[in-house]
Amino acid sequence: MRIVALAGGVGGAKLSDGLAQILPAADLTVIVNNGDDFEHLGLVVCPDLDTVCYTLAGLANPETGWGRLGETFHILESLHLLGGPDWFKLGDLDLATHLERSRRLREGQPLSQITHDFCRTWNVPQAILPMSDQPVRTMVQTADQGELPFQEYFVHRQCEPVVKGFRFAGIEAARPAPGVLEAIERSDAVVICPSNPWVSINPILGLDGIRPALSRKRVVAISPIIAGKTVKGPAAKMYAELGIQPSALAVAQHYGSLLSAFILDVQDSPLANNIEIRTCLTDILMNSRMDRRRLAQDVLDCIQRLS
Amino acid sequence: MRIVALAGGVGGAKLSDGLAQILPAADLTVIVNNGDDFEHLGLVVCPDLDTVCYTLAGLANPETGWGRLGETFHILESLHLLGGPDWFKLGDLDLATHLERSRRLREGQPLSQITHDFCRTWNVPQAILPMSDQPVRTMVQTADQGELPFQEYFVHRQCEPVVKGFRFAGIEAARPAPGVLEAIERSDAVVICPSNPWVSINPILGLDGIRPALSRKRVVAISPIIAGKTVKGPAAKMYAELGIQPSALAVAQHYGSLLSAFILDVQDSPLANNIEIRTCLTDILMNSRMDRRRLAQDVLDCIQRLS
Numbered sequence: 001m002r003i004v005a006l007a008g009g010v011g012g013a014k015l016s017d018g019l020a021q022i023l024p025a026a027d028l029t030v031i032v033n034n035g036d037d038f039e040h041l042g043l044v045v046c047p048d049l050d051t052v053c054y055t056l057a058g059l060a061n062p063e064t065g066w067g068r069l070g071e072t073f074h075i076l077e078s079l080h081l082l083g084g085p086d087w088f089k090l091g092d093l094d095l096a097t098h099l100e101r102s103r104r105l106r107e108g109q110p111l112s113q114i115t116h117d118f119c120r121t122w123n124v125p126q127a128i129l130p131m132s133d134q135p136v137r138t139m140v141q142t143a144d145q146g147e148l149p150f151q152e153y154f155v156h157r158q159c160e161p162v163v164k165g166f167r168f169a170g171i172e173a174a175r176p177a178p179g180v181l182e183a184i185e186r187s188d189a190v191v192i193c194p195s196n197p198w199v200s201i202n203p204i205l206g207l208d209g210i211r212p213a214l215s216r217k218r219v220v221a222i223s224p225i226i227a228g229k230t231v232k233g234p235a236a237k238m239y240a241e242l243g244i245q246p247s248a249l250a251v252a253q254h255y256g257s258l259l260s261a262f263i264l265d266v267q268d269s270p271l272a273n274n275i276e277i278r279t280c281l282t283d284i285l286m287n288s289r290m291d292r293r294r295l296a297q298d299v300l301d302c303i304q305r306l307s
Numbered sequence: 308m309r310i311v312a313l314a315g316g317v318g319g320a321k322l323s324d325g326l327a328q329i330l331p332a333a334d335l336t337v338i339v340n341n342g343d344d345f346e347h348l349g350l351v352v353c354p355d356l357d358t359v360c361y362t363l364a365g366l367a368n369p370e371t372g373w374g375r376l377g378e379t380f381h382i383l384e385s386l387h388l389l390g391g392p393d394w395f396k397l398g399d400l401d402l403a404t405h406l407e408r409s410r411r412l413r414e415g416q417p418l419s420q421i422t423h424d425f426c427r428t429w430n431v432p433q434a435i436l437p438m439s440d441q442p443v444r445t446m447v448q449t450a451d452q453g454e455l456p457f458q459e460y461f462v463h464r465q466c467e468p469v470v471k472g473f474r475f476a477g478i479e480a481a482r483p484a485p486g487v488l489e490a491i492e493r494s495d496a497v498v499i500c501p502s503n504p505w506v507s508i509n510p511i512l513g514l515d516g517i518r519p520a521l522s523r524k525r526v527v528a529i530s531p532i533i534a535g536k537t538v539k540g541p542a543a544k545m546y547a548e549l550g551i552q553p554s555a556l557a558v559a560q561h562y563g564s565l566l567s568a569f570i571l572d573v574q575d576s577p578l579a580n581n582i583e584i585r586t587c588l589t590d591i592l593m594n595s596r597m598d599r600r601r602l603a604q605d606v607l608d609c610i611q612r613l614s
Contacts, residue, residue: 041406042349042413072381078403082428084410092399096385099348103391106349121389 008200018296315507325603342510
């Protein structure tokens with residue numbers, strides 16, 4: 001079964017790893033959000049993309065789910081001493097990725113090509129595609145502080161500002177990266193990972209041609225919300241601030257007619273009755289690599305039941 | 308005695324450290340070559356400036372005379388794995404300097420101000436001034452490979468190409484950094500460190516106003532060549548390739564009428580007779596911090612004898 005996964009950061013990386021543990025490498029393509037990319041210290045940093053790549057490469061820190069295994073922070077410490085901007089926790093190994101990627105981008109190489117080459121270096125056999133080679137930057141519209149670049153909101157202000165909406169700067173000019181639409185076209189099903197619907201998945205869905213391509217496919221989403229709370233990140237807080245009761249139901253309604261089926265946690269089984277499409281109930285929390293594989297198998301089983 | 312030292316990298320840093328061990332901090336200003344600055348991985352790297360700063364800060368690696376004490380190379384190793392340019396050996400601690408300096412330069416802050424702030428952070432009480440806030444880039448004109456940027460010649464090609472001449476790109480538009488001419492004006496003597504005359508000192512001397520300012524001062528140079536050989540670096544090779552017998556005599560003639568006195572190694576005492584200005588003979592090799600102090604004292608004594 002050929003699967004395309006749409007992924008943000010940690011949740012997307014974990015489920016992608018689960019799928020990668022089951023599927024032949026050639027049958028999995030992960031399309032990753034780039035809305036949270038940003039320029040820091042003159043470098044292009046792609047947090048979601050790197051989290052997915054590091055995770056599938058076995059290079060990710062298993063404690064945090066992001067960042068690199070055996071990472072050191074010598075540069076960050078020196079930068080702190082110099083009074084430089086140290087709010088974004090760049091590790092030394094990670095920084096090499098940003099330096100080399102930025103160098104190649106300045107040379108005019110597309111992000112998708114660079115990502116392909118890096119993944120080959122890191123022995124990642126699956127295809128990991130940035131959603132676009134053109135920059136798209138998520139801007140968070142806040143109640144009190146105007147529009148904030150995503151990482152400014154997410155890391156620097158730790159999601160404290162109240163959210164009023166989102167803007168994906170550059171999305172009109174951006175096109176899906178080479179291979180993205182083709183991978184969806186060739187796939188047997190598309191999995192929307194348990195990532196933040198507003199800031200991880202919406203940027204991908206907002207790209208020209210993605211929704212029409214998905215409408216021709218079986219699409220299954222996994223709730224990033226369990227019992228009204230997000231496992232990680234501000235998705236639940238965002239729903240509440242936008243006037244929507246945060247729940248798996250809200251996520252299902254968010255994706256609406258795009259979905260063929262929706263996977264939610266057994267804790268939320270009462271909500272399943274209010275979801276109009278087919279639902280699959282399982283334990284969607286992924287604490288271990290085994291959990292990732294187990295959830296991925298549940299996702300594949302759910303897809304199979306759709307045929 | 309207020310001293311201004313003109314310095315390149317390792318030799319300049321060592322003698323500056325010797326002077327700093329003797330003089331009150333307020334009485335020493337080091338003006339550093341920036342002709343070897345270059346752009347690498349999108350960052351502005353200032354090798355000579357950093358070597359002098361790290362040395363006076365006590366942060367330099369005593370084994371190499373350049374680079375940082377306790378340095379790690381995690382980024383360089385990762386960069387190597389990614390196939391990135393790893394020919395310039397950037398350490399992790401050092402890289403923080405380049406990242407923060409480059410960030411500030413992009414914001415429009417002058418190099419002299421950034422250097423001042425870094426030195427305050429590093430507890431360097433002496434004034435260390437870049438020669439100019441405007442970029443000057445030493446280009447090495449070679450017999451077979453055209454014109455090479457200095458670090459390309461020096462590090463990447465390890466000084467192998469045969470030298471035909473030098474060009475200091477940008478020097479016409481560059482001005483001495485704030486404080487440079489004032490420090491020379493206020494000084495009792497100027498010390499030209501045992502640095503490469505062609506690529507470390509000539510860029511400083513080529514700046515508008517430097518030679519006239521020096522002409523009003525006692526100027527003492529220390530030979531970087533002992534018994535026809537350089538302690539470190541390509542100065543002797545450059546003299547030979549330019550058709551000049553490499554020797555302390557050649558260095559004295561290089562600076563010519565700029566000098567009030569010339570300091571050469573006791574091994575070269577026969578040459579002293581051919582040098583028309585006053586000479587001081589001493590052991591100019593600096594293997595230890597004690598050596599640096601000893602040579603600095605000899606330099607100060609030589610200056611004192613000029614009065």
